[in-house]
Amino acid sequence: MANEVRIDLILIIYTAICVMMICFNTVFLLYLRYRDFIFKDKREKIRQAIKDQIELVSKNEEIDKQKQQYLYRNFTKIRFLKAFHEIVKEQAAVDYESTFTYLKLCKPLFEYLIIEFDNKENSKKGYLAFLVGEFKLCDETVYDFIVSAMISYTTNKSVYVRQNALHALYTSDNGEAILTAMLRMQEMKIKHNNKLISDGLMLFHGDRARLASLLWKEYSRFDVSTRVAIINFIRMSTLDYSEKFLKLLKDEHSHKEIRLAIIRYFGRMTYAPAGQYLVELLRQKNAEWEYRAIAATSLASYKNDETVNALKEALTSDNWYVRFNASESLVELDVEYVDLVDIYNGPDRYAREILEYKMETERLKRKTRKEKRDVY
Amino acid sequence: MFIETARAILISIGIFYSLYLFAYATFLLVSVTIGASELYKSKQLNTLHNVISHDYYFPVSIVVPGYNEEVTICDTVHSLLNLDYRLYEIIVVDDGSKDNTSKLLIEEFKMTKVRRKIKKSIRCQDEEFIYESYAYKVPIVLIRKKNGGKADALNMGINASRYPYFVCMDADSMLQSDALERIVRPVLTDENLIACGGVIRIANGVVLENGKVKKYEMPDNMVAAMQVLEYERSFLASRILFDMFNGSLIISGAFGLFKKDMVIAVGGYDHTTMGEDMELVVRLHVFCLKNQIPYTIKYATDAVCWSQAPDNMRDLRKQRRRWHLGLYQSLTKHKQILFSSKFGLVRTVSYMYFLIFELLSPYIEIFGILSVIAMFLLGMVTTRVAIAYTIISLLYGAVLTLSAFFSRIHTQSIRLTAKDVWKAIGACIFENIGFRVILAYTRMVAFVGYKKKKLQWGKIKRVKFNR
Numbered sequence: 055m056a057n058e059v060r061i062d063l064i065l066i067i068y069t070a071i072c073v074m075m076i077c078f079n080t081v082f083l084l085y086l087r088y089r090d091f092i093f094k095d096k097r098e099k100i101r102q103a104i105k106d107q108i109e110l111v112s113k114n115e116e117i118d119k120q121k122q123q124y125l126y127r128n129f130t131k132i133r134f135l136k137a138f139h140e141i142v143k144e145q146a147a148v149d150y151e152s153t154f155t156y157l158k159l160c161k162p163l164f165e166y167l168i169i170e171f172d173n174k175e176n177s178k179k180g181y182l183a184f185l186v187g188e189f190k191l192c193d194e195t196v197y198d199f200i201v202s203a204m205i206s207y208t209t210n211k212s213v214y215v216r217q218n219a220l221h222a223l224y225t226s227d228n229g230e231a232i233l234t235a236m237l238r239m240q241e242m243k244i245k246h247n248n249k250l251i252s253d254g255l256m257l258f259h260g261d262r263a264r265l266a267s268l269l270w271k272e273y274s275r276f277d278v279s280t281r282v283a284i285i286n287f288i289r290m291s292t293l294d295y296s297e298k299f300l301k302l303l304k305d306e307h308s309h310k311e312i313r314l315a316i317i318r319y320f321g322r323m324t325y326a327p328a329g330q331y332l333v334e335l336l337r338q339k340n341a342e343w344e345y346r347a348i349a350a351t352s353l354a355s356y357k358n359d360e361t362v363n364a365l366k367e368a369l370t371s372d373n374w375y376v377r378f379n380a381s382e383s384l385v386e387l388d389v390e391y392v393d394l395v396d397i398y399n400g401p402d403r404y405a406r407e408i409l410e411y412k413m414e415t416e417r418l419k420r421k422t423r424k425e426k427r428d429v430y
Numbered sequence: 431m432f433i434e435t436a437r438a439i440l441i442s443i444g445i446f447y448s449l450y451l452f453a454y455a456t457f458l459l460v461s462v463t464i465g466a467s468e469l470y471k472s473k474q475l476n477t478l479h480n481v482i483s484h485d486y487y488f489p490v491s492i493v494v495p496g497y498n499e500e501v502t503i504c505d506t507v508h509s510l511l512n513l514d515y516r517l518y519e520i521i522v523v524d525d526g527s528k529d530n531t532s533k534l535l536i537e538e539f540k541m542t543k544v545r546r547k548i549k550k551s552i553r554c555q556d557e558e559f560i561y562e563s564y565a566y567k568v569p570i571v572l573i574r575k576k577n578g579g580k581a582d583a584l585n586m587g588i589n590a591s592r593y594p595y596f597v598c599m600d601a602d603s604m605l606q607s608d609a610l611e612r613i614v615r616p617v618l619t620d621e622n623l624i625a626c627g628g629v630i631r632i633a634n635g636v637v638l639e640n641g642k643v644k645k646y647e648m649p650d651n652m653v654a655a656m657q658v659l660e661y662e663r664s665f666l667a668s669r670i671l672f673d674m675f676n677g678s679l680i681i682s683g684a685f686g687l688f689k690k691d692m693v694i695a696v697g698g699y700d701h702t703t704m705g706e707d708m709e710l711v712v713r714l715h716v717f718c719l720k721n722q723i724p725y726t727i728k729y730a731t732d733a734v735c736w737s738q739a740p741d742n743m744r745d746l747r748k749q750r751r752r753w754h755l756g757l758y759q760s761l762t763k764h765k766q767i768l769f770s771s772k773f774g775l776v777r778t779v780s781y782m783y784f785l786i787f788e789l790l791s792p793y794i795e796i797f798g799i800l801s802v803i804a805m806f807l808l809g810m811v812t813t814r815v816a817i818a819y820t821i822i823s824l825l826y827g828a829v830l831t832l833s834a835f836f837s838r839i840h841t842q843s844i845r846l847t848a849k850d851v852w853k854a855i856g857a858c859i860f861e862n863i864g865f866r867v868i869l870a871y872t873r874m875v876a877f878v879g880y881k882k883k884k885l886q887w888g889k890i891k892r893v894k895f896n897r
Contacts, residue, residue: 075462245621
């Protein structure tokens with residue numbers, strides 16, 4: 055049992071390490087509380103400094119250089135920065151305009167921080183980008199120091215830094231900066247989720263139509279995923295790209311995801327020639343089921359006999375999703391019972407069942423809505 | 431001659447047991463340390479706003495399978511209606527309950543019977559009736575089907591789900607209001623993500639209000655308190671470490687997110703195993719690695735699901751017996767992992783961990799203890815060494831558990847009262863003195879009579895949630 059003793063020793067060492075871990079946690083926790091306690095006074099000082107500066111701004115007076123120097127000296131400390139963030143948020147709730155005017159005057163502080171954080175860990179850069187977005191510090195030119203820093207952050211390996219930097223850019227009305235960032239990400243082959251991009255673009259504070267046209271000009275330089283994001287952004291912004299998109303949709307060499315995104319676009323933006331094409335697509339038995347299923351959904355925006363007939367035919371499709379979406383669209387189009395009687399009395403059980411179910415749920419939804427209205 | 435041989439065998443067992451203890455202790459220490467440091471890093475990221483905070487993610491179907499869940503099912507659905515998430519649907523699958531599970535749901539949520547046919551992408555038992563409600567912020571669907579087991583109920587839920595991602599959860603669990611958003615977030619940061627597990631925490635002793643923790647304290651019940659420590663330790667010890675190399679083999683059935691088309695591609699949950707949650711994850715690994723599909727299986731360390739733990743040894747032993755059988759079935763069904771290098775770290779670390787330190791551990795531990803006792807009786811070990819050995823082993827176990835527990839508490843900014851700290855210390859000692867041995871024995875004899883009950887729902891006594 056010679057090795058038993060050694061195992062005992064190892065277990066003792068391990069136990070000691072665990073005890074040290076507990077001690078570390080306890081001491082660290084106490085230290086944090088102590089630090090918070092000590093920081094209380096400093097925090098008050100920061101609050102007063104910021105408050106005074108904002109007050110000066112509200113009176114159209116020059117801000118106090120000494121107080122600004124004080125902030126400047128401490129700005130690189132994360133704890134200080136967090137306190138600054140919280141206090142500014144509090145002040146913005148009281149006097150929004152003066153607070154943001156003051157923040158514009160603080161731009162040199164953030165420029166200094168960008169340089170200081172250059173070699174620091176990504177979490178700090180992420181926080182800095184977050185603050186730039188919160189405080190709307192991005193200017194209208196691509197050459198602005200903060201804007202160009204945010205553009206360079208969009209190629210950072212941390213998804214959080216990229217996302218916060220993009221958010222910061224969206225808060226400006228600088229479409230060129232967003233385009234530059236997206237092209238840079240493309241060049242560097244940075245994969246950023248296309249949903250984050252398309253939903254993010256919707257947060258753009260400037261002219262969306264102009265941003266869309268800037269992106270569209272460079273459309274061919276982007277990969278499929280970003281192209282889909284651009285199309286989705288245009289769809290959600292309800293901008294008219296019908297003609298251009300229909301051309302892309304009809305081109306069978308276009309990527310499937312792009313064509314599907316365009317079919318969804320035509321569900322939101324009605325365009326008669328597109329409606330005809332969607333009907334053709336739905337009737338194409340050899341087309342891939344995804345095209346047919348999404349076309350069936352988009353056709354809910356095109357009420358005419360041709361659409362209704364195509365959707366009724368689609369109810370007998372082999373594919374469950376095509377049938378399901380077609381029934382949903384027929385319900386949405388509010389097609390009269392007499393126009394559907396051939397389905398209800400027809401031989402296709404699947405078509406009948408799915409339509410009955412959708413009609414039933416629609417009645418249920420309407421009843422619920424009515425009940426809610428009656429209550430209020 | 432016989433005594434000599436027995437001595438030689440005992441010495442061999444002793445050496446093997448010592449080595450086993452050494453390996454296990456080292457593994458636990460390393461993984462708890464790494465886990466704690468990862469949690470700390472993630473807390474830092476959160477405080478510095480390094481998170482994907484999005485107004486609109488994507489729609490998710492929540493599948494809640496249940497069997498005789500009349501005590502908790504309405505609370506569970508109410509908790510799901512409190513989620514801070516925009517677009518989702520709730521699908522409750524009543525697997526032929528003998529109690530009033532369906533009736534209570536229909537009444538509570540004003541549900542209406544619909545003539546819906548479910549497309550069966552995965553095989554499952556037929557539905558008996560379907561009710562739906564649109565009276566709340568999201569649709570609620572109740573599917574009552576013929577009894578077929580939990581896996582079968584989950585498959586029915588997947589078949590009925592409308593959205594590309596689904597969450598599975600237990601009918602006796604409650605999601606924290608931000609849990610759905612947090613479990614979905616990783617999908618936006620990793621396009622290869624096919625499954626994501628949430629954190630399961632013990633609800634006993636916790637008061638939740640509108641999906642938020644109103645009061646947290648260690649449960650008074652010792653069995654539940656010991657499980658709190660056990661869950662926290664295992665979360666730090668294996669989940670976070672395995673997550674670092676995409677090697678998680680378990681996503682708890684109590685709360686997990688899955689990409690639907692991938693689950694359908696592998697055939698859904700397996701009806702024939704008791705540990706259907708682990709088996710599915712192992713199968714997803716095998717499927718993706720064999721077909722060279724890039725994939726990620728992750729843990730969302732901040733997506734919390736509060737689950738009721740058994741508060742008596744009888745129910746707990748039943749639960750652990752099922753888990754152990756499920757583990758055995760999952761590992762033996764996919765034993766190919768052990769013999770093929772293409773499985774990389776999933777084989778060398780994850781599979782080996784579950785094989786040696788989980789599946790075989792009760793046998794090794796019980797035989798180890800017995801051999802030490804035999805050695806002591808044969809005078810091969812002095813009383814002093816035997817006592818020292820036992821005390822140090824127990825002390826190490828208790829201190830390690832405590833350090834894992836406090837690390838978790840510390841990184842979650844939870845404040846414990848002095849009473850809770852004492853409860854935790856007491857539970858730690860009890861856990862290492864008797865609890866572990868009882869559970870090791872339970873797992874060791876898990877196979878006795880398992881064929882008779884292998885496809886039944888594991889039932890434990892339910893109580894109402896503190897809401």
